[in-house]
Amino acid sequence: MSDNKKKILEMLAQGKISADDAYRLLSALEGGEGRREATGRTETAVKGKAKYLRVTVLPDPEKEQSGNYDRVNIRVPMSLVRAGIKLTSLIPSEARDKVNLALHEKGIDFDARNMKPEEIEELIGALGDLEVDVETKTGEKVKVYVE
Amino acid sequence: MKRPPMLMHMRVQGEKSGFGLWLPLFLLLPLALVVFIILSPLILVAAIVLWPSGWGKRALLSLRAAVEIFWSMRGLSVDIHSGRQRVSISVV
Numbered sequence: 001m002s003d004n005k006k007k008i009l010e011m012l013a014q015g016k017i018s019a020d021d022a023y024r025l026l027s028a029l030e031g032g033e034g035r036r037e038a039t040g041r042t043e044t045a046v047k048g049k050a051k052y053l054r055v056t057v058l059p060d061p062e063k064e065q066s067g068n069y070d071r072v073n074i075r076v077p078m079s080l081v082r083a084g085i086k087l088t089s090l091i092p093s094e095a096r097d098k099v100n101l102a103l104h105e106k107g108i109d110f111d112a113r114n115m116k117p118e119e120i121e122e123l124i125g126a127l128g129d130l131e132v133d134v135e136t137k138t139g140e141k142v143k144v145y146v147e
Numbered sequence: 148m149k150r151p152p153m154l155m156h157m158r159v160q161g162e163k164s165g166f167g168l169w170l171p172l173f174l175l176l177p178l179a180l181v182v183f184i185i186l187s188p189l190i191l192v193a194a195i196v197l198w199p200s201g202w203g204k205r206a207l208l209s210l211r212a213a214v215e216i217f218w219s220m221r222g223l224s225v226d227i228h229s230g231r232q233r234v235s236i237s238v239v
Contacts, residue, residue: 052222071228079149079219087212090205 016129050078050128050146060139070140078124078146085120151176152221152238160233172238 005026012022053076059069091099103110115123132144155170183190190210197203224237 068230069228070230071226073224073226075222075224077219077222080216080223083212083215083219086215090209090212092205 050124052077052147053081053127054143054145054147056141056143058141058143063139078127081127082120082124085115085123086117088115149218150221151218152223154239156235156237156239158233158235160231160235162231165233 008017008022008025011017012019017025055072055074055076057070057072059071063069064071088096100111127146130144130146132142134142136142151172153171153173155172156167157170158167159165190206194203194207197206220238222238224235226235226237227233
């Protein structure tokens with residue numbers, strides 16, 4: 001069974017896509033008629049690996065016209081994110097203990113020491129579903145997503 | 148195989164003036180390689196001396212991580228506007 005087919009079946013099992021979507025995607029994979037009917041989002045999830053982590057801050061349109069606004073547009077390659085996560089294994093144990101303690105105080109029980117390479121890949125893969133969309137009181141729109 | 152970044156473009160725009168800078172990273176790569184070859188005996192000795200304390204291995208791994216990070220920078224883009232000021236960095 002190909003990786004793509006496995007992915008589709010996993011998405012179906014996790015309830016991310018409906019049985020109809022899964023059928024259409026499987027048909028599309030096999031070059032069947034379902035190719036055109038597959039939705040853009042699920043197609044992207046199956047087709048492509050996430051390439052970039054995007055962070056954007058868009059100003060309120062009224063402020064934009066006045067010229068006094070902040071705008072942020074950041075694109076980070078996922079390979080750089082991956083390399084950054086791998087760097088955690090190089091943090092000295094004394095510093096790591098402090099980080100773990102600080103995280104524990106915030107209610108996050110996470111120890112980077114226990115992360116295996118395959119788990120890093122899984123984490124990067126899971127980032128593909130990440131989408132943060134926040135609108136502030138001042139009208140700014142903050143978006144974090146993966147493309 | 149991943150390709151290394153070739154150019155870095157930096158642009159800083161102030162209220163009255165600004166400047167742009169193209170950094171040819173592809174020219175820095177051979178230079179970095181030469182420096183690494185020259186320094187490699189020293190790096191090796193330092194790694195051997197520091198090995199028992201655990202820092203030698205960490206230093207070598209850090210070197211590898213630094214190369215990996217540099218190699219992964221292709222596609223990085225940061226663009227920040229604040230009022231009439233703008234800072235933009237992109238790696239291609």
